[in-house]
Amino acid sequence: MDQTLSPEILQNVGKSFRTDSIKAPHDVVEPDFFMPSWGLALAVCSPLTYFTDLVRYSFTGSHFFPVIVDITILSVFMLVFTAGTMYLHKRTMPKRI
Secondary structure, three states, rough: OOOOHHHHHHHHHHHHHHHHHHHHHHHHHOOOOOOHHHHHHHHHHHHHHHHHHHHHHHHOOOOOHHHHHHHHHHHHHHHHHHHHHHHHHHHHHHHHH
């Protein structure tokens, strides 16, 4: 039995690894109809879902949500996170001086 690995075998192993490593994060942040209902609820509450949807649209042309919804929700997340950090910064600044 030959113990050497042919280039074809190595190439297929590389494809398998790349496919699995790219698919796993996608399943976490992109809503999928095969996810349980609690997973869909978590995915919809994450800004990563909408960012991933925009990136997918820019590369493949397919999307889960309309592009305007992605941009609007990302803008809302940005405003909420910015307001929260400004509030926390204002609240803790006197303690640091």
